[in-house]
Amino acid sequence: MGKPIRITLKQANDMMGGLALQDFLVVSTSMFFIGIFGFLTRRNLITILMSVELILNSVNINFVAFNYFLHPEAMHGIFFAIFVIAVAAAEAAVAIAIIINIYRRFKSINIENVSEMKY
Amino acid sequence: MEIAASKVIFYIIAAAILFFALLSVTSKRILRAATYLFIVLISTAALYFLLNYQFLGAVQIALYAGGIVVMIIFSILLTSHAGQKFEPVSRLKFFASLLAVLVGWALSLWVILSHPFVASSKEAVEVNMDSIGKALLSYDRNGYVLVFEVISILLLAAMIGAIVISKKQPGDGETNPDNSKTSK
Numbered sequence: 075m076g077k078p079i080r081i082t083l084k085q086a087n088d089m090m091g092g093l094a095l096q097d098f099l100v101v102s103t104s105m106f107f108i109g110i111f112g113f114l115t116r117r118n119l120i121t122i123l124m125s126v127e128l129i130l131n132s133v134n135i136n137f138v139a140f141n142y143f144l145h146p147e148a149m150h151g152i153f154f155a156i157f158v159i160a161v162a163a164a165e166a167a168v169a170i171a172i173i174i175n176i177y178r179r180f181k182s183i184n185i186e187n188v189s190e191m192k193y
Numbered sequence: 194m195e196i197a198a199s200k201v202i203f204y205i206i207a208a209a210i211l212f213f214a215l216l217s218v219t220s221k222r223i224l225r226a227a228t229y230l231f232i233v234l235i236s237t238a239a240l241y242f243l244l245n246y247q248f249l250g251a252v253q254i255a256l257y258a259g260g261i262v263v264m265i266i267f268s269i270l271l272t273s274h275a276g277q278k279f280e281p282v283s284r285l286k287f288f289a290s291l292l293a294v295l296v297g298w299a300l301s302l303w304v305i306l307s308h309p310f311v312a313s314s315k316e317a318v319e320v321n322m323d324s325i326g327k328a329l330l331s332y333d334r335n336g337y338v339l340v341f342e343v344i345s346i347l348l349l350a351a352m353i354g355a356i357v358i359s360k361k362q363p364g365d366g367e368t369n370p371d372n373s374k375t376s377k
Contacts, residue, residue, distance in 0.1 A: 093203055098240075099305045101207045105214050105233075107298040112218025114290035115282045120269055121223060124230050127261060128214055131237055134253075142244050147315035149328060152249055153337050159256050160344050164351035166261045170268045171359035177272040178361075 098139035105132035119173045119183040123166065130162045202243060209236045221278045223269050231262045248325055 109128030116122050134155045141151025177183050210233055217229035234257040241250035281287075318324065332338045 093200055095310050096306060097203065097207070100302065101210060101240075103298065103301045103305060104211055107294045107301070108211070108214045108218055110297070111290055111294045114293070115287060116218070117282070118223060118273075118279065120265060120272065121218075121226055121279075124226060124265060125218055127230065127257075127265075128217065128233065131234060131257070135237060135240060138241060138244060138246060138249060142246075144310060144313050145315070146313060146317035148335065149318065149320055149324065150335075152246060152320060152325070153328070153340070155249055156252060157340060157344055159252060160348065163256055163260055164348055166264060167355045168351050168358070170264055171355035173268060174271060174359050183272050 095139055095143040098135060098143075102132040102135035102139070105135070117184050117186065119176070119185060119188075120170075122185075123169050123173070127162065127166070130158060134158055199243065203240075206236050206239050206243065209233075210240070221281075223273055223277065223279070224266070227262060227266050227269060230265070231258060234258045234262065246320055248320065248322060 106129055109125045109132060112125030112128065113122055116125060137151040137155045137158070139151075141149065145151065173183055176188055180187050182188075213229045213232045213236070217226050217233060220226040220229060234253065238250040238253040238258065241247075241253055328335060329337050329341050
């Protein structure tokens with residue numbers, strides 16, 4: 075009666091309607107490279123920051139999917155996702171403070187105009 | 194019946210994530226890009242709810258969608274004109290980035306799809322507020338109290354740093370007289 079419920083990977087897959095780890099990894103990989111693409115092509119500092127948020131988010135999906143499918147007995151993936159979210163919040167706050175300071179100084183947040191420290 | 198439903202829901206969420214992520218990095222208007230990013234983050238929270246991680250989904254909505262996106266929208270309103278459009282990127286840069294991204298994407302997908310992931314046969318723990326709170330504050334083998342404290346110090350440092358950086362410096366007006374006139 076007091077037997078705990080055992081869920082193996084196969085049962086977890088059945089529960090998820092045949093969804094596998096790879097499905098989640100494909101989504102997060104695509105999202106990661108979409109973020110990289112935005113990071114490479116954007117010129118505005120805020121849109122670059124948004125691309126970085128996409129990248130961090132895709133990494134979170136990876137952590138959570140690994141936790142769910144490969145290590146259901148532990149919660150390490152969940153905690154890593156929570157800490158990544160906390161670090162992302164701190165990073166966004168500092169980055170936006172820097173962007174606002176740059177805007178005050180240069181009247182623009184395009185990366186071509188902010189080249190004072192380049193040489 | 195239910196088995197098919199969760200798969201269908203997953204594909205809807207995945208399609209929404211990829212579609213709006215793509216729009217978010219290619220949109221010409223910055224406020225629309227922020228809105229698309231918002232939809233992507235909400236869809237990610239839906240993915241967490243689908244996996245039965247309610248706490249993580251709630252954190253995702255509260256912190257990402259509620260905190261970071263609002264902060265990004267505020268900074269957009271402070272630094273750019275509404276309805277301002279970006280110039281298109283140069284053709285060479287666009288295709289070079291596309292090539293690099295496609296190569297990396299294909300390589301990663303090849304590795305993921307060819308790697309046999311080892312199935313786990315362990316018991317699944319129940320993830321709820323109680324177990325998460327206990328693990329965050331415990332200092333035994335699976336405890337996270339050290340990381341918790343480090344994160345709290347990081348957040349404090351980031352908060353002080355953000356305030357100091359974005360504060361108006363008194364010397365600003367002297368180095369750039371135009372700046373102080375227009376800002377008043």
